[in-house]
Amino acid sequence: xxxxxxxxxxxxxxxxxxxxxxxxCCVGVCxxxxxxxxxxxxxxxxxxxxxxxxxxxxxxxxxxxxxxxGVLFQR
Amino acid sequence: xxxxxDIIVVGAGPAGSMAxxxxxDKGVSVLMLEKDRDVGxxxxxxxxxxxxxxxxxxxxxxxxxxxxxSKFGFVAPDGSEVFIDFGEAGxxxxxxxxxxxxxxxxxxxxxxxxxxxxxxxxIIENDIVKGVKYEFRGEQLEVRAKIVIAADGVESRxxxxxxxxxxxxxxxxxxxxxxxxxxxxxxxxxxxxYFGKDVAPNGYFWVFPKGxxxxxxxxxxxxxxxxxxxxxxxxxxxxxxxxxxAPILTSIAGGVPCSIxxxxxxxxxxxxxxxxxxxxxxLSGGGIASxxxxxxxxxxxxxxxxxxxxxxxILTYDKAWADRLGKRHEIFNRIKNGIYNFSDEKFNAIAxxxxxxxxxxRGLGNLFVTALMNQPSLLxxxxxxxxxx
Ligand SMILES: Cc1cc2nc3c(=O)[nH]c(=O)nc-3n(C[C@H](O)[C@H](O)[C@H](O)COP(=O)(O)OP(=O)(O)OC[C@H]3O[C@@H](n4cnc5c(N)ncnc54)[C@H](O)[C@@H]3O)c2cc1C
Ligand code: SF4
Ligand code: SF4
Numbered sequence: 001x002x003x004x005x006x007x008x009x010x011x012x013x014x015x016x017x018x019x020x021x022x023x024x025c026c027v028g029v030c031x032x033x034x035x036x037x038x039x040x041x042x043x044x045x046x047x048x049x050x051x052x053x054x055x056x057x058x059x060x061x062x063x064x065x066x067x068x069x070g071v072l073f074q075r
Numbered sequence: 076x077x078x079x080x081d082i083i084v085v086g087a088g089p090a091g092s093m094a095x096x097x098x099x100d101k102g103v104s105v106l107m108l109e110k111d112r113d114v115g116x117x118x119x120x121x122x123x124x125x126x127x128x129x130x131x132x133x134x135x136x137x138x139x140x141x142x143x144x145s146k147f148g149f150v151a152p153d154g155s156e157v158f159i160d161f162g163e164a165g166x167x168x169x170x171x172x173x174x175x176x177x178x179x180x181x182x183x184x185x186x187x188x189x190x191x192x193x194x195x196x197x198i199i200e201n202d203i204v205k206g207v208k209y210e211f212r213g214e215q216l217e218v219r220a221k222i223v224i225a226a227d228g229v230e231s232r233x234x235x236x237x238x239x240x241x242x243x244x245x246x247x248x249x250x251x252x253x254x255x256x257x258x259x260x261x262x263x264x265x266x267x268x269y270f271g272k273d274v275a276p277n278g279y280f281w282v283f284p285k286g287x288x289x290x291x292x293x294x295x296x297x298x299x300x301x302x303x304x305x306x307x308x309x310x311x312x313x314x315x316x317x318x319x320x321a322p323i324l325t326s327i328a329g330g331v332p333c334s335i336x337x338x339x340x341x342x343x344x345x346x347x348x349x350x351x352x353x354x355x356x357x358l359s360g361g362g363i364a365s366x367x368x369x370x371x372x373x374x375x376x377x378x379x380x381x382x383x384x385x386x387x388x389i390l391t392y393d394k395a396w397a398d399r400l401g402k403r404h405e406i407f408n409r410i411k412n413g414i415y416n417f418s419d420e421k422f423n424a425i426a427x428x429x430x431x432x433x434x435x436x437r438g439l440g441n442l443f444v445t446a447l448m449n450q451p452s453l454l455x456x457x458x459x460x461x462x463x464x
Contacts, residue, residue, distance in 0.1 A: 021327060021328040023119055023229075023327065023328035023329045023330055024228060024229045024230040024330055025229060025248060025250050025251075025328065025329065025330025026330075027229070027230040027232065028229045028230055028231060028242060028243060028248055028330050028332060029242055029243060029244070029245040029248045029298065029330075030242055031242050033232060033235050033242070036195075037230060038110060038193050038210075039110050039111050039112065039191070039193065054245040054298065057245050057250075057298040057299075057301040057302045058245050058248050058250045058298045058301055058330065059250065059301070059305070059328075060250040060251055060252045060295075060296075060301075060305055060306040060307055060328040060329065060330070061252060061305060061306070061307045061328045062305045062307060062308075
């Protein structure tokens with residue numbers, strides 16, 4: 001089991017797979033430019049994220065969650 | 076496609092298309108890159124705009140008008156309804172077609188457009204922006220330009236890569252959820268606004284007619300509210316209560332940056348327009364018209380800069396924007412902070428006193444006066460709106 005690493009330790013921010021609407025709201029508030037958003041593809045740039053949670057509060061449809069134990073690499 | 080352009084515009088929304096058109100009108104070479112496969116789709120917008128806001132830029136065409144607006148309806152928390160007829164009409168657009176028409180007008184002026192082109196970096200030399208890096212059909216490519224205009228919407232990442240601070244405070248970001256529903260029996264010429272902490276805390280809930288009893292129904296909530304409850308939950312509750320059986324035609328998320336304009340919207344080789352520059356009217360959340368205005372100003376200045384071979388001319392854009400709308404938005408922003416903190420009781424009181432005004436005398440001005448009587452400290456800010464030109 002390998003955890004993803006944020007700028008400040010373990011990554012705890014998780015965008016739930018296949019639920020995002022690609023609206024860009026989270027990207028607009030992220031102070032670290034740590035979210036990559038293509039036409040229909042979203043991902044966190046781990047090494048920039050500080051787990052500040054602002055993206056979670058700004059997601060209109062609640063598809064970003066705080067994962068206290070840390071986010072695992074998807075295989 | 077060329078290897079180098081005078082001007083590259085990133086993003087083909089209303090702001091980008093107007094920047095591209097006004098620049099191309101000056102006879103310079105322009106390329107506009109859009110990451111989505113279609114200009115104008117998906118639509119993340121309530122689509123309401125004033126008549127003047129459209130007419131400055133394009134002749135009215137029924138093919139992108141969904142409804143014509145002549146009335147505002149305000150619904151207070153206790154259900155009291157206040158209607159105001161206002162002479163000057165507005166519209167609810169079909170933005171999917173409207174945005175397309177705007178891009179077409181840029182193309183007619185001579186701009187090239189490429190969709191499915193995802194910009195993911197800038198070419199920067201000696202601290203000056205010299206072009207963009209982008210992904211197109213799986214290939215990583217570059218194209219150079221003398222000036223890059225970032226019109227990349229709410230995300231506004233392009234400006235950050237040039238060192239500008241573009242992210243906005245999560246409290247100022249209105250996280251929005253909206254559906255387009257059918258069988259909504261409302262007046263097709265009225266924009267409805269609902270207020271109150273149960274419906275739309277610190278903002279408003281909108282029901283905008285889209286013709287044939289369809290409507291755009293949605294709201295935005297500040298990140299402060301979002302910590303506890305999302306826009307989607309509020310929307311679901313509203314629909315459950317008012318239109319439980321309405322067929323849902325589309326459903327989208329979106330972000331409206333409701334703040335004052337960024338401190339800096341130009342730097343060597345780059346200019347920011349529209350949502351990317353945070354040019355939305357922070358009181359209404361409307362950004363179509365103001366984005367087109369920002370885009371047209373930036374496009375004109377950029378075109379002139381190339382023509383005069385004086386690239387530092389683009390740095391005059393900040394002031395040109397501030398004079399046209401930026402300063403006004405600062406006042407709107409203060410009014411917003413006043414009004415959206417009204418308690419439910421205050422909203423109800425305003426509606427009740429307004430309903431005492433004889434019908435023929437009811438106007439937006441009157442409503443404002445009534446609101447002010449309930450919050451006199453706002454008066455100073457409102458007065459300023461009329462003095463800032
Ligand atoms: C739910 C909601 C309701 C709204 N209701 C209204 C309303 O009723 N009236 C009103 O006036 N305004 C409304 N607004 C605001 C309005 O939609 C925006 O202000 C307006 O669309 C801004 O135009 P723009 O050109 O700046 O950005 P956009 O229209 O967002 O266009 C930006 C474009 O850039 C593209 N892009 C982004 N990043 C890249 C990249 N890296 N590479 C290439 N392309 C990129 C995007 O795909 C997009 O097409 C609403 C907004 C929302 C979210
Ligand atoms: S937690 Fe903070 S830094 Fe990380 S992606 Fe979200 S907003 Fe950005
Ligand atoms: S705010 Fe939510 S829906 Fe919008 S892009 Fe971010 S994760 Fe997706």
